[in-house]
Amino acid sequence: MKAWLIANHFLMSKKFSELTDWLFQAAKAANIEMVLMSNADCLAFLGRGGVDAFKQYHETLPDFVLFWDKDVRLATYLETLGIPVYNSSKSIALCDDKSMTHLTLEQYGIPMPKTIIAPMTYENIGYTDYDFLTMVEKELHYPLVIKECFGSFGAQVYLAKDENELLEKVEQIGTKPMLFQEFIKSSEGRDIRLQVVGDQVVASMYRYSEIDFRANISNGGKMKAYQPTDEQIALALECTKRLGLTFAGVDLLFGEHEEPIVCEVNSNAHFKNIYDCTGVDTAKQIINYILLEKRNHRC
Ligand SMILES: Nc1ncnc2c1ncn2[C@@H]1O[C@H](COP(=O)(O)OP(=O)(O)O)[C@@H](O)[C@H]1O
Ligand SMILES: [Mg+2]
Known part of the structure; x- marks a missing residue:
C-alpha cells in the first residue's frame, strides 16, 4: 500500500x-x-x-x-x-476554526461554555465601534475568555477581568476572527485531553496548572495519565463523530458538578505528551486504524 x-x-x-x-x-x-x-x-x-x-x-x-x-x-x-x-478536509477546517467547531457541535446539543462569536469585519476597515462588547460583558460577566478562532497551545486564548482588558485585547486582535466565552471557573487551570482514534478513546491525560488558567503543557501545565468516566468518553466520541474525524484530541473542561464540557477539538493533536504520560503510541494506533478501514472497504 x-x-x-x-x-x-x-x-x-x-x-x-x-x-x-x-x-x-x-x-x-x-x-x-x-x-x-x-x-x-x-x-x-x-x-x-x-x-x-x-x-x-x-x-x-x-x-x-x-x-x-x-x-x-x-x-x-x-x-x-x-x-x-x-482527516478529511472538512473535518480539519471545522476544527481549525474554533467558532466553526462550536457552531457544528451546537446543532447536536453538545455541552459547551456559553459562547458569543465576534461580528466579522474587513481588514481595511476594522471595528468602527465596539458597542457589541456591551452585550458580550452583559451575557458572560467578568472574568471572561477571549479566543482567536485560529490558535493553538493556548497562545491565542486570553482572560479579561474587566472592561479595559476586554477592549484592549479585542483591539490587539484586530480584524482576526475571535469569540468570547464564559469562564468555567470550576475548571480553572485544569482540563482533560482525550485522544480518539476511530471510535475509541485510546489515551487520556489530566492537565493542570498552578500558574495559569490555561492547562496547556506549553503554558507551564503539568500532566498525568487519567481514566475518563463513561460520560467523558461518550462526549469525546460524539464530538469526533459529529465533526467527521478519524482521529483527534478532544479537550474537556470540568463543570460545577464535574460534568464534562467541551473546550475544543484538535484535528492534528500533538501526541508526544500523551505518549510520555500514558505510553500509548497514537501514531501506531492511527496507522493501524486506517489500514483496518482500508482492508474492510476492500472486502
Ligand atoms: N471557557 C473556558 N473556561 C475555562 N478555561 C478555559 C476555557 N476555554 C479554554 N480554557 C483553558 O484554556 C486552554 C486553552 O484553550 P483551548 O480552547 O483548548 O485553545 P488551544 O487551541 O490554544 O489549546 C484550555 O486547555 C483550558 O485549560
Ligand atoms: Mg486546547
Missing part, C-alpha cells in the same frame, strides 16, 4: 517534525510505503491541463493521504482527485 504523509513546509520545527517522523516510522512498521511530502512539494494544479500536470509531477497517486497539516485547500484538492484523506 502506498501513502503520502503531508506536513507543512513552513512549520518544520522539531516539535512538528518529531510527529511526522513518528507517523512515518509507524507506517513503515506496518509495511506501508509512505512518502513524506510538504504542501509546497505538492501544489494543487487546477483548470486547463492542471490535473494532468499534477500527475506528471507525481507518477503514482497514493492509496491514501495522512494529512498532518491544516492546508485545507490542498486537502480538498487531493479529495477531488479521489484520494482518501485522513
Whole structure:
C-alpha cells in the first residue's frame, strides 16, 4: 500500500517534525510505503491541463493521504482527485476554526461554555465601534475568555477581568476572527485531553496548572495519565463523530458538578505528551486504524 504523509513546509520545527517522523516510522512498521511530502512539494494544479500536470509531477497517486497539516485547500484538492484523506478536509477546517467547531457541535446539543462569536469585519476597515462588547460583558460577566478562532497551545486564548482588558485585547486582535466565552471557573487551570482514534478513546491525560488558567503543557501545565468516566468518553466520541474525524484530541473542561464540557477539538493533536504520560503510541494506533478501514472497504 502506498501513502503520502503531508506536513507543512513552513512549520518544520522539531516539535512538528518529531510527529511526522513518528507517523512515518509507524507506517513503515506496518509495511506501508509512505512518502513524506510538504504542501509546497505538492501544489494543487487546477483548470486547463492542471490535473494532468499534477500527475506528471507525481507518477503514482497514493492509496491514501495522512494529512498532518491544516492546508485545507490542498486537502480538498487531493479529495477531488479521489484520494482518501485522513482527516478529511472538512473535518480539519471545522476544527481549525474554533467558532466553526462550536457552531457544528451546537446543532447536536453538545455541552459547551456559553459562547458569543465576534461580528466579522474587513481588514481595511476594522471595528468602527465596539458597542457589541456591551452585550458580550452583559451575557458572560467578568472574568471572561477571549479566543482567536485560529490558535493553538493556548497562545491565542486570553482572560479579561474587566472592561479595559476586554477592549484592549479585542483591539490587539484586530480584524482576526475571535469569540468570547464564559469562564468555567470550576475548571480553572485544569482540563482533560482525550485522544480518539476511530471510535475509541485510546489515551487520556489530566492537565493542570498552578500558574495559569490555561492547562496547556506549553503554558507551564503539568500532566498525568487519567481514566475518563463513561460520560467523558461518550462526549469525546460524539464530538469526533459529529465533526467527521478519524482521529483527534478532544479537550474537556470540568463543570460545577464535574460534568464534562467541551473546550475544543484538535484535528492534528500533538501526541508526544500523551505518549510520555500514558505510553500509548497514537501514531501506531492511527496507522493501524486506517489500514483496518482500508482492508474492510476492500472486502
Ligand atoms: N471557557 C473556558 N473556561 C475555562 N478555561 C478555559 C476555557 N476555554 C479554554 N480554557 C483553558 O484554556 C486552554 C486553552 O484553550 P483551548 O480552547 O483548548 O485553545 P488551544 O487551541 O490554544 O489549546 C484550555 O486547555 C483550558 O485549560
Ligand atoms: Mg486546547
